[in-house]
Structures are given as structure tokens and as C-alpha cells.
Amino acid sequence: MSEWLMAHPEVRTIRVAASDLNGQPRGKRIPTRFAGKVESEGTRFPISALNLDIWGEDIEDSPLVFEAGDPDGVLRPTERGFVPMPWLEAPTALLPLWMFHEDGRAFDGDPRHALARVMNRYRALGLTPVVATELEFYMIDDSSTRLRVPPSPRSGKRRPGADTLALRALDAFDTFFTDLYDACEAMDIPADTAISEAGLGQFEINLVHQADALKAADDTWLFKMLVRGLARKHGFAASFMAKPYDDYAGNGMHTHFSILDAQGDNIFDDGGPRGSDALRHAVAGCLRAIPGSTLLFAPHGNSYDRLVPGAHAPTSICWAYENRTAAVRVPGGASAARRIEHRVAGGDINPYLMLAGVLGAALLGLEDKAEPPDPITGNAYELDLPQMPGSWAAATDAFERCPDIRRIFAPGLIRNLLLTKRQEQRFYTELSHEERIELYLDTV
Numbered sequence: 001m002s003e004w005l006m007a008h009p010e011v012r013t014i015r016v017a018a019s020d021l022n023g024q025p026r027g028k029r030i031p032t033r034f035a036g037k038v039e040s041e042g043t044r045f046p047i048s049a050l051n052l053d054i055w056g057e058d059i060e061d062s063p064l065v066f067e068a069g070d071p072d073g074v075l076r077p078t079e080r081g082f083v084p085m086p087w088l089e090a091p092t093a094l095l096p097l098w099m100f101h102e103d104g105r106a107f108d109g110d111p112r113h114a115l116a117r118v119m120n121r122y123r124a125l126g127l128t129p130v131v132a133t134e135l136e137f138y139m140i141d142d143s144s145t146r147l148r149v150p151p152s153p154r155s156g157k158r159r160p161g162a163d164t165l166a167l168r169a170l171d172a173f174d175t176f177f178t179d180l181y182d183a184c185e186a187m188d189i190p191a192d193t194a195i196s197e198a199g200l201g202q203f204e205i206n207l208v209h210q211a212d213a214l215k216a217a218d219d220t221w222l223f224k225m226l227v228r229g230l231a232r233k234h235g236f237a238a239s240f241m242a243k244p245y246d247d248y249a250g251n252g253m254h255t256h257f258s259i260l261d262a263q264g265d266n267i268f269d270d271g272g273p274r275g276s277d278a279l280r281h282a283v284a285g286c287l288r289a290i291p292g293s294t295l296l297f298a299p300h301g302n303s304y305d306r307l308v309p310g311a312h313a314p315t316s317i318c319w320a321y322e323n324r325t326a327a328v329r330v331p332g333g334a335s336a337a338r339r340i341e342h343r344v345a346g347g348d349i350n351p352y353l354m355l356a357g358v359l360g361a362a363l364l365g366l367e368d369k370a371e372p373p374d375p376i377t378g379n380a381y382e383l384d385l386p387q388m389p390g391s392w393a394a395a396t397d398a399f400e401r402c403p404d405i406r407r408i409f410a411p412g413l414i415r416n417l418l419l420t421k422r423q424e425q426r427f428y429t430e431l432s433h434e435e436r437i438e439l440y441l442d443t444v
Contacts, residue, residue, distance in 0.1 A: 004082040005035055010091040014082070016043055018075055018097040019111050019221055020050045021417055022299065023350035024443065027075075027097065038095065042076040050099055050110055051416045054300070054443060055427070059419045064109070073099040073107050080218055086183040087229025096218065108410035111352035112214070118360045118408065119213055126262035129359050130339075131216040132209040136251040136347050137227055138244050139173065139201040140237045142441060145434065147244060149201035150236035162200050162248060169196035170203070176234050180205075183226055189219045198312060199248035211260065213355055220253075220351035228442060240347035241440040242298065243305035250306030250313055251347030255358055256331075258339040259366075268338040273321070275330060275338045277369075283319050284372035285365020285404075286328050286342060286358065290317045292402020294388050294395040295421060296357040297345040301392055301428045302440050306346050309381040314343050316385035318376045325380035327388070344388070348444035353417075360408035392428075396421050 005011060014035050017027030026049045030038060048064040050073075058065050075097040082093040099107040106113040122129060141150040141158075151158050152172035163169045170177060177194060184191040190208035197204050207219055224240055231238035243250040258266050259282070268279040298307055306313045312324075320326035329341040342358045364370070376383060389395040399405055400418055431439065 002035070002039055002082060005032060005093065008084075008091070008093065011084075011093050012090065014038075014093045014095055015085065016075065016095045016097055018050060018099055019350065019352060020052055021109070021111055021350060021353070021413075021420055022052075022054050022444070023111075023221060023224070023352075024052070024054075024056070025225065026050060026052070035095070039077055042074050042100075043097070044072040044074055046070050047073040047099065047107060047109070050107070051420060053420055053424050053427075054439065059416070059423055062416070062419055064416070072102075074102060075099050078112070078218065079214075083187045083222065084183075085229070086179070086186060087226060087233050094222075096222075108412040109416045111350055111356070111413075112217070114409055114413055115214060115217055115352045115356040115359075117410070118356045118363065121363060122259075122359070127267070128211050128260045129213050130209050130211045130258045130260060131213045131355065131359070132207055132256045133216060133220045133351065134204055134206045134252075134254040134256070135220065135223060135240070136197055136202060136204045136253065137238050137240050138199060138251065139176075139203065139231060140239055140244060140441070142237045147437070153234075159201065162198050162202065163196055164198050166196045170194060176230070179234070180227065180230055183230060184223070187222055187226065189223050189226070191223070197249070200245060202248065202251070209256065213359060217351040217355050224351075237441060239441045241437075241444050242300065242303040242346035242348045244437065244441065246305070249311060252306075252313060252343065253345045253347045253349055253351075253354070255342045255345065255355065256339050257342075257359065257362070258337070259362070266336060266338060268340070269335045270338075271335050273332065273335065278366060279330070279338060279340065280372055281365045281368070281370050282340060282362035283328055283330070283365065284370035285361045285363065285368070286340065287317055287319060287372055288365065288370060289357065289361035289402065289404040289408075290327060290344060290388060291398045292405045293357040293361060293399070294344070295399040295417070296353045297349060298392075298395060299350065299421070300348050300440060300444060301425070302436060303346050303348055304390065304392055307388060307390070313346075314380065315388055316380045316383065317388060318380055318383075318385050319372055320375045320377065320380070323376065323380070326376060330375075348440065356408060361404060364404055364407055392421070392425055396425070
């Protein structure tokens with residue numbers, strides 16, 4: 001048994017889980033006395049379990065199910081090891097897993113392996129991405145059919161409207177945020193600044209930059225799980241769905257990254273405010289891949305309600321310095337910290353696929369020495385610029401056609417994701433507005 005479990009004898013059961021293509025944890029509950037076997041030998045469940053739709057149903061005509069005989073994969077622990085699950089009443093630990101074939105090969109349809117493939121390509125070039133994510137979410141009272149901000153535990157009152165960067169909005173839920181930061185510390189999630197955002201009951205928490213993109217994705221995946229679970233423990237919902245309210249801004253998930261060379265120097269830094277040739281090449285790669293990558297950044301039907309002009313989410317394919325209307329932004333600050341902010345993704349993403357798409361596209365730009373168009377100035381919503389795919393179906397078609405996507409992802413993952421999204425689109429059309437909100441509120 002692991003040292004962590006030996007140091008936590010109060011933990012009587014564990015969960016073991018891997019991420020499916022929608023970022024949903026799929027796994028098992030196991031008594032702690034059998035944990036040692038899972039750590040040393042792994043566990044097994046069907047390969048197709050990592051390729052279910054958002055309802056948890058098999059994908060029709062999937063080659064992973066009847067055609068292949070629905071075989072098992074071997075799930076092995078990631079480098080993370082055990083982490084506590086503070087949102088549950090009984091002391092419990094989670095062991096994150098990823099999937100392999102019987103012969104030890106990585107299962108290409110596992111989204112964590114997709115990101116690892118991209119990181120291996122960076123490593124072969126002596127490069128290391130330094131990554132941070134910013135996560136927006138809404139606190140919601142969903143006890144009735146009308147979604148509302150929860151009442152403050154301190155005052156019992158509901159905030160009447162949005163209140164950007166308001167300390168009183170944070171203080172109103174201080175007990176929740178104190179528990180959240182304590183839980184992040186226990187789970188080794190590097191949670192940094194929290195702010196209130198532009199929506200009713202909307203908040204953002206930034207995770208610290210780190211030179212391990214796989215851990216950054218793990219942290220993001222675990223953080224979303226933690227926030228949703230802890231909110232329920234406090235008596236309300238927390239949602240990362242892209243657009244829970246028609247009249248308020250959606251939830252984004254912005255990604256900041258720089259790239260270090262073998263000597264540990266930032267290749268985007270040229271000593272000045274404009275950045276290096278490498279920065280421009282990476283920007284160009286990101287812009288070129290946006291049409292094909294939109295499905296990764298906006299993977300659900302509700303995602304496209306966020307991507308509309310003037311709603312604090314980008315719609316044009318462009319870049320800029322210090323301009324939050326652009327899809328790709330180069331922030332100011334010290335030149336040694338020069339970085340790219342990719343602003344397209346919603347809060348409802350799978351962090352492994354999203355980061356693989358962003359960092360993979362940047363790497364292609366570096367490899368191809370691609371050149372971007374001129375950076376824009378002013379309001380991107382008012383300029384005549386190329387537009388991102390405007391619908392779920394259009395984004396799915398663009399993903400299928402995109403040559404850069406085929407350079408980033410394994411063919412099996414591309415096939416599986418296309419089958420998944422087209423099945424979800426068929427069923428989604430049959431749902432009412434209320435059913436669509438209920439579908440995504442707690443899941444994504």
C-alpha cells in the first residue's frame with residue numbers, strides 16, 4: 001500500500017478513474033485494502049468506456065464496441081498518485097489513471113495520452129512549455145426551474161447583479177472559498193488568485209504557471225471536479241458550462257503559455273515588448289489551427305451560445321498585444337515573462353484535449369516557421385476578420401478536414417471524437433432548452 005494511504009488510515013475506500021473524451025471521470029470504487037493491487041497491477045475496464053457520449057451511452061457504430069468485441073484496456077496510475085476527495089462526506093481518495101493496451105502500448109483514444117504525445121514532441125526538440133489555466137465558473141441555485149445566484153451564507157441575501165472584481169462578492173462566500181483553497185492545498189492544485197467576474201454569481205480562479213503541461217491539465221481536470229463537488233457540499237451548484245445564463249457572460253478557460261529552451265530561457269523573449277520570431281511563429285500556428293480546433297475549445301451544444309460578438313468571448317481569428325477582444329493575446333509585462341494567452345476555450349472543455357490542441361498548434365507554427373497576419377488594434381468585433389466556425393456542426397466538419405489536427409492527434413482519437421460529437425448532435429436537437437441546461441450544468 002502507498003505511503004499516502006498508510007499516512008491516511010481514515011480512508012476506507014478509494015476511487016480510480018480516467019478521463020473520457022468529454023472530460024468525464026470514468027472508473028470504480030474500491031475498498032482501500034485492495035488499493036495495493038491497483039497501484040502495482042492497474043485495473044481493467046472496457047476501452048470503449050473512454051469513448052462514451054455526454055449521457056454515458058455507447059457510441060453507435062463505434063469500432064471499439066461490437067466490431068472489436070468490446071475488449072478491456074489496462075488502466076495504470078498516472079504520476080499523480082492518490083489525492084483526497086474533500087467534497088465527499090466519508091474520507092476518500094482518488095487515484096487518477098490512464099489507459100493502455102494489453103501489450104503495454106498507450107491507448108491513443110485516451111485524451112491524456114494525446115497531450116503526452118505533444119509533450120514528447122516538445123521534449124525531442126529540447127523545449128518545455130510553461131502553462132497556466134484560468135477557470136471561470138458560476139455558483140448557481142438550481143433548486144427550482146429558474147437558475148439563480150445562491151443566497152450568501154453570511155447574509156442570507158442574493159446578489160442582485162454582477163459585480164466585477166468585488167471583494168464583497170468573494171466575502172459573501174468566504175466559507176466556500178476557504179474550504180476550496182484548503183482542498184486545493186491538500187490535492188496539490190496550485191490555486192492562486194480568485195476574483196468575482198462579469199456574470200451573476202460568476203468567479204474566476206487562476207492556477208499557477210508550471211513547466212509540466214500534463215500536471216497543468218491534471219490540475220485543471222481535478223479542480224473542476226473539486227469545485228463542482230464542494231459546491232454541492234455547501235448546498236448549491238457550481239458550473240463550468242459555457243453559457244448558463246442568456247443575459248450574462250459565458251465561462252471561459254483561458255490558457256497562458258511560454259516555452260523554455262534547453263538552457264531554461266524563454267524563447268518568446270527578445271528583450272522588448274513585441275516578442276521574438278518564435279513568438280510570432282507560435283501565434284501563427286495557433287491562429288491557423290483555430291478553425292479545426294474550435295471543436296476542442298467549444299465541444300458542446302451550449303458552447304456556441306458563448307461565442308457571439310460582444311459577449312466577452314472571441315469570435316474572430318486574430319491576435320493582438322494587450323487586447324482582450326482578440327482570440328490570441330500577448331500580455332504586457334516584463335520581457336522575461338513574455339507569453340501567449342489563448343482565449344477561445346470555454347469552461348466546458350476537456351483540459352487534456354484543449355491543451356494538446358493549443359500547444360500542438362504552437363509547435364506546428366514553430367516547426368513551419370509560420371508567419372501570422374499583422375496584430376490588430378481596436379475592437380475585434382467591429383473589424384472585417386476571418387471568423388471561427390459558428391455552430392457545433394460546422395466546427396465538427398472543420399475538425400475532420402483540418403490538416404493540422406491530423407498532425408497533432410492520432411487517427412483513432414480523431415475518429416472517436418467525430419463519432420461522439422455527431423451522435424450528441426443528433427440527440428441534442430430533441431431536447432428542450434431546460435433539458436439542455438440540465439444536461440450540462442453538473443457534467444462539463
